[in-house]
Amino acid sequence: MITIKDLHKSFGPKTVLNGVNMHIAAGHSMVIIGGSGTGKSVLLKNILGLITPDSGSIEVNGIDPNTRNRDAFLDMFGMLFQGGALFDSLPIWQNVSFRLLQGKHKLSNSEAHEIAVEKLRRVGLRPEVADQYPGELSGGMQKRVGLARAIAAEPEIIFFDEPTTGLDPIMSGVINELIREIVVEMGATAMTITHDMSSVRAIADEVAMLHEGVVQWTGKVGDMDNSGDPYLDQFINARPDGPIEAIR
Amino acid sequence: MIQATQRILSRIGRATLAVFQSIGALILFALTAVSHIFRPPFYFGAFVRQLLNIGYFSLPVVGLTALFTGAALALQIYSGGSRFNAEAVVPQIVAIGMVRELGPVLVGLMIAARVTSSIAAEIATMKVTEQIDALTTLSTNPMKYLTTPRVLAAFLVVPLLVGIGDIIGIMGGFFVSTSRLGFNPSNYIQNTADFLTFIDIVSSLTKGAVFGFIAALMGCYYGMNSNRGAQGVGEATKSSVVVASVLILASNYLLTEMFFSS
Structure with missing residues (x-):
């Protein structure tokens, strides 16, 4: 469960988050939408404690991100990064099982390799991929590996940052489907940032739209098309005219 | 006039504060890494990988640099020394020049590069990614995971590289002196061994450790604090090499003062 109250964050004179309030119930899938520069990634980094907010509070299962036991806090999360963020110098199996090879409960190489192969299979990749390096894989395969890494330690909460950016429509569909299946199967709480409306419809239980540093609209994905909110309507229908100014 | 003066003073003040802020950030970074x-x-695996990368894979460049420098040094000393009938000091000057100064400094600069x-x-x-x-x-x-293994590996392995560089540099001088300048090989080695002192070797290895620390630390510091994008990567790379080289030369002077001023 993630609870965000009155979150503010500025970078110099630029206010990015201006009082964000949000609640994501355990086991639910929340998708955050909004134009570029509306603070979606900043919100996500605040939740992970990679950025410290100026004011407001965040609680993840009742724990503040800036807790003294950061490792235990971060152990709750898995994350799929926009560009995959795979470690170039490590083979795929070590990327996938990276967390399992660290810390007090670290597994042996053979156990970690076995889990990596199993997770790779879960995201539709052959076992041979395990011994390749990230540079040898296509963009779609890298996303799948990123997804396998995000779920390797079976986290309670999974973040997906622009999971379909840079992929063709068919591969986007495959990734969306995988994310939905995995989240349901694991019963994880999911938070996804995306511009891709097909991802929103495939992944979300609930949707929140960020605009000018606040949550402009939030509700169930099924209510999105009849929200009556002009900002959300303009965004989801990709209309150039409306209350959201497009810089041309 | 007063406003213009205030503007200039304010710029100087801001620049001074920025310099102190950078120094403070760098010291904090170094202390955290240590x-x-x-x-x-x-992360023992990461540490061993860095030992190989910084130490083993730097051997060719260090060896070649030391070899040619030692050889050129022998020719220069012979040529310069002949002006006042001091050609015979080639083994001693090559040894002291390589071990005290050129060995550590050139290895330090090669490691920076x-x-x-x-x-x-x-x-x-x-x-960026x-x-x-x-x-x-x-x-x-x-x-x-990234900084500490690199800094520790460089601190431990660069003195070894300096030691190897010193030996290869002296050998470079030896080959030129015995093959082209008519020196007797056994006398050359004897003169070299007799002239070098324990403190020469200690100073050389200490310089290596300090230069290794500086070189790895600057790489990590500028990498970690780089701006986004290709330009940020390029800027971080350039700044790290420039600052590491300058700090290596400055610390070389301070260490020389410390070891040999008295």
Whole structure:
């Protein structure tokens, strides 16, 4: 469960988050939408404690991100990064099982390799991929590996940052489907940032739209098309005219 | 007039504060990197990889640099010494020149060129591609995983490189002196061994350790603090090599003062 109250964050004179309030119930899938520069990634980094907010509070299962036991806090999360963020110098199996090879409960190489192969299979990749390096894989395969890494330690909460950016429509569909299946199967709480409306419809239980540093609209994905909110309507229908100014 | 003066003073003040801020940030970075050497978890695999990368794979460039420098040094000393009938001091001057100064400084600068640039570019690229953020989300401290193994490996392995460079440099001088300048090989070796003192070798290895620390630290610092994009990576790489080279030369002077001024 993630609870965000009155979150503010500025970078110099630029206010990015201006009082964000949000609640994501355990086991639910929340998708955050909004134009570029509306603070979606900043919100996500605040939740992970990679950025410290100026004011407001965040609680993840009742724990503040800036807790003294950061490792235990971060152990709750898995994350799929926009560009995959795979470690170039490590083979795929070590990327996938990276967390399992660290810390007090670290597994042996053979156990970690076995889990990596199993997770790779879960995201539709052959076992041979395990011994390749990230540079040898296509963009779609890298996303799948990123997804396998995000779920390797079976986290309670999974973040997906622009999971379909840079992929063709068919591969986007495959990734969306995988994310939905995995989240349901694991019963994880999911938070996804995306511009891709097909991802929103495939992944979300609930949707929140960020605009000018606040949550402009939030509700169930099924209510999105009849929200009556002009900002959300303009965004989801990709209309150039409306209350959201497009810089041309 | 008063306003113009105020503007100039304010710019000087801002620049001074920025310099002190950078120095403070660098010192804090260095202390954090060192403190992680003594606090678990330890990334032994990453440390061994860096030993190989910084030490073993730098051997060719260090060896060739030392060999040619030692050879050229012998020719220069012979040529210069002949002006006042002091050609015979070639073995002694090559030995002292290589061990006290040229060996450590040239190895330090070669490490700055090869290792500092590579560390800065690698870490800056990791930052641009969110790999540093990924490390954090995987409960791994980037300072501990990336910086500490590199800094510790360079601190331990560069003195060895300096030792090897010193020997190869002296051998370069030996080959030129015995093959072209008519020196007797056994006398040359005897003169070299007799002239070098324990403190010469200690100073050389100490300089190596300090230069290795500086070279790796600068690569990590500029990599970790790089700006986004290709330009940020390029800027981090350039700045790291420039600052590491200048700090190596400045610390060389201070260490020389410390060891030999009295």
